[in-house]
Structure formats: C-alpha cells, structure tokens
Amino acid sequence: MIRIDNTNNPVVIEQLLKNSLCPGACFVPGFTREPFKARPGSLPFVVYFPSRYRGICVGTLISRSAAITAAVCVTNPTSHIHDRRPINVVTATPYRHPRRGIRVQVTKILIPNLSEVTGYRQYLMQKSAAVLMFKQAIPDVIAEVPLRPIDIDYLGDVQLTLQQECFMAGWHFFYQGDKIFPVHKFLLQRNLRAQFVNTAKKGIWCEALSLKFQKALTNLGFHGYFENTGSICVRDPDRSAQPCHGMYGSTLVCEGKAVGMMMAPDAQWTNCTGFSNIIHLFSSKYLKDFMTCISRLFDVETSFDWKYLKQSLYEDVSLEEYDYVPVVYDKLIPNLKESSSNEYET
Structure with a gap:
C-alpha cells in the first residue's frame, strides 16, 4: 500500500x-473536490462584471471583444424595461480587486428574441444566454492575463456521460457549514477558484432544485410545461462545496469546451446546501437559433487540450498557500510577491 x-x-x-x-x-x-485557487493565467477566458440584477456575474470570452453570460444578469425577467446604464466588464485578472484587471465598456448586449407572453418570457429568460460586446479588444501587452476565448459547444459535440468530470470557475462557492443569510447577501472570495464536479442523475441529485425552479417560475406567472432535456445536473461528490451566488453566468467546462451555464438564480438561493446545480446547455433546442446566430462572433484562436487544461489549473502542490481566512472570505493574507497592474478605463 x-x-x-x-x-x-x-x-x-x-x-x-x-x-x-x-x-x-x-x-x-483528505482528498476532496473542494474549490481551489486556480493558477494565475490558467483561465484566460473568465471575466466578471457588476450586475444590477444579480450583484456580480461571471462571463466567458467567445472572442477577445465579446463574452457570453446569463441573460438574467443583464435583463429584468419581470419587466420589459431594461437598465441601460453602462456596464464595465473586468478582464485580464484572476484577482477580484478595484485596482486589478482591465475594465472595458460594453457597447451592445445581444439576447434571444423572447416571447412576449406573460410568464413564458420569464421562463425563457431564466435559462437563456446573452452576449456582451466590448468597446474594443484588449492588447496582450497591457494585460496581466492575456485574453483568450474558449470554444462554446453549441452543437452538442461533447458527449456527456454519467459521472463525467467537468469544472466550473468563479468567485463564490458555498462551503459546508456556511449559512444562508436572511437577505440576498453573500461573501465573495478574492482569487478566482475552480471546482471539479461530476454530471449526475437529475432525478436523484437535482430533483429538489427542479421543484424550486418550477415553483419560482409559477410565482412569476408561468403555468406551462417545463422542458427538462435542455439541462443537466452536476454535483460535488464529497458535498464539501458548490458554485452558488455570484456565479451566475459561470460556464461548465467539459472536454476543454464550455457546454452549459448556470442561469437560473430564482431557484438557486435556497439550494446552496444541496451541493448540486442545474446547468442549462448551450446545445438546447430553445437556444439553437440564438446560438447559431451568434456563432459568427466566435473567434477561438486555439483549442484547449482537456488534459493540459486540468493540469494547468494547479499551483505547485508543494506550496500550501491560502488567499483567505476560511471564516471570513474577504480577509486576506498579504502576499508581497503580487504586484498590482495599472487600471485601464475605456
């Protein structure tokens, strides 16, 4: 042994x-699938932005000047009136700090042409994607982490199987023992983290979440048929943590491609203790026309090798460094080796 x-x-x-x-x-x-600090530069396709509807949301680059995110992050599902104030996406850094990264203005937002029927529009909005068009591309020479898009599997080329290993990345994970605040508040971590999750049977591990999603949409006025083939269930086998609030728009990466996204916040809030998530697939029938339309924007310069991508996520395993005090996430341990990058406003 x-x-x-x-x-x-x-x-x-x-x-x-x-x-x-x-x-x-x-x-x-002690081997668990607890979220870990991703090596700086290993996830060049992940960005984030403040959302007026969801606090903070994650985006995934489809080109150097466009990112895909959840529609609920940029629109109001219950109203046709949208907030048209400027949105600045923070790019080129895995470290969430006001003086880190490059902020680039969003000039256009693309969302699916949704039905105007009350209730049905809210239902589609909860599981639809949106595209953020940047004012300009960010040159590599000024970027802390050069921007690189990832391939979006909108054609369903990745064959997902039971217990398949994938990962999600972002700045908020709900850990075992954490508490759900009575109001919608959550603590974000500073460093970008990744977590490996497995695809699982929806009827066993995501049944409670599915029922909460249906109840939330019923409260919004939807009383139609819930289509279940366009989503999958992922879970943490060890039940140590799960992607949760502040992760809306975060993609599920399998076999080196982004296959789906965390999009349904009205069902996620009380499910953080379930350690499972419903991920809506980009290859879903209801997104087919939209994804085909925006596919002309995809500009993937190089494909990510799945084995290399997984290996590149890790720091040197001999180093035991933590970027936060586990009890209070935003209390940082100083790291003198890190240098701040210049802020770049557009």
Whole structure:
C-alpha cells in the first residue's frame, strides 16, 4: 500500500494510478473536490462584471471583444424595461480587486428574441444566454492575463456521460457549514477558484432544485410545461462545496469546451446546501437559433487540450498557500510577491 500525502490534485493522483505507482490500494487522506485557487493565467477566458440584477456575474470570452453570460444578469425577467446604464466588464485578472484587471465598456448586449407572453418570457429568460460586446479588444501587452476565448459547444459535440468530470470557475462557492443569510447577501472570495464536479442523475441529485425552479417560475406567472432535456445536473461528490451566488453566468467546462451555464438564480438561493446545480446547455433546442446566430462572433484562436487544461489549473502542490481566512472570505493574507497592474478605463 502506498500513502499519498500533501496533495489534493486529482490530476497527480490520476497519473500515479496510470503509471502503476499504486499496484495495490492507495490511501489518499483528505482528498476532496473542494474549490481551489486556480493558477494565475490558467483561465484566460473568465471575466466578471457588476450586475444590477444579480450583484456580480461571471462571463466567458467567445472572442477577445465579446463574452457570453446569463441573460438574467443583464435583463429584468419581470419587466420589459431594461437598465441601460453602462456596464464595465473586468478582464485580464484572476484577482477580484478595484485596482486589478482591465475594465472595458460594453457597447451592445445581444439576447434571444423572447416571447412576449406573460410568464413564458420569464421562463425563457431564466435559462437563456446573452452576449456582451466590448468597446474594443484588449492588447496582450497591457494585460496581466492575456485574453483568450474558449470554444462554446453549441452543437452538442461533447458527449456527456454519467459521472463525467467537468469544472466550473468563479468567485463564490458555498462551503459546508456556511449559512444562508436572511437577505440576498453573500461573501465573495478574492482569487478566482475552480471546482471539479461530476454530471449526475437529475432525478436523484437535482430533483429538489427542479421543484424550486418550477415553483419560482409559477410565482412569476408561468403555468406551462417545463422542458427538462435542455439541462443537466452536476454535483460535488464529497458535498464539501458548490458554485452558488455570484456565479451566475459561470460556464461548465467539459472536454476543454464550455457546454452549459448556470442561469437560473430564482431557484438557486435556497439550494446552496444541496451541493448540486442545474446547468442549462448551450446545445438546447430553445437556444439553437440564438446560438447559431451568434456563432459568427466566435473567434477561438486555439483549442484547449482537456488534459493540459486540468493540469494547468494547479499551483505547485508543494506550496500550501491560502488567499483567505476560511471564516471570513474577504480577509486576506498579504502576499508581497503580487504586484498590482495599472487600471485601464475605456
């Protein structure tokens, strides 16, 4: 028997198993899928922006001058009147700080042409994507982390199977033992984090979330048929944490492509303790026309190799560094090695 200490890196463990370094059983103490600090530069396609409807939302680059996010982050599902004040997307940094990253103005927002029927529009809005068009592309020379888009699987090329390993990235995860505040407040972390999750049976692990989603939409006036084929269920097998508030618009990345997105906030708030999520797929039938239309905007310069992408997420496993005090997320441990980048306003 071989004992493996001082690593929570599933890629390292997978390599050990494949290389027959564990001919018998391996005891891996403390190995969980808890969210971890992603290596700076390993997720160049992730951006974020303040949302007037959802606090903070995540975006995913489809080109150097456009990002895809959740429609609920930029529109009001209950009203046809939209807030048209400027939106600035923070790019080129994994560190959430007012003086880090490059802020670029959004000049146009593309959303699906939704039905005007009361209730049905709210239903579609909850599980639809939107595209943010930037004022300009960000040159690599001034970027802390050069922007690189990721391929969006809107054709359904990635064949998802039961217990398939994927990951999500963002700045808020609900940990075991955390409390849900009585009002819609949540604590964000500073560093971009990633978490590996598995696809699971929706009827077992996401049934409660599905019922809450249906109830939330019924309260908004929708009384029609809920289509379930356009979404999947993902979960943390260890129930240690899950992507939650502040992660709307975060994509699920499988096989090196973004296959779906966390889009339904009206069902997520009270489900943070469930350690499962419903992810709406980009290849869904109701998004087919919209995704086909915006696909001309996709400008993927290079495809992400899935194995390399997973390996690149990790820091040196010999270093035990934490960027937050677990009890209070926004209390940081100073890191003198980090340097701030210049702010770039457009």
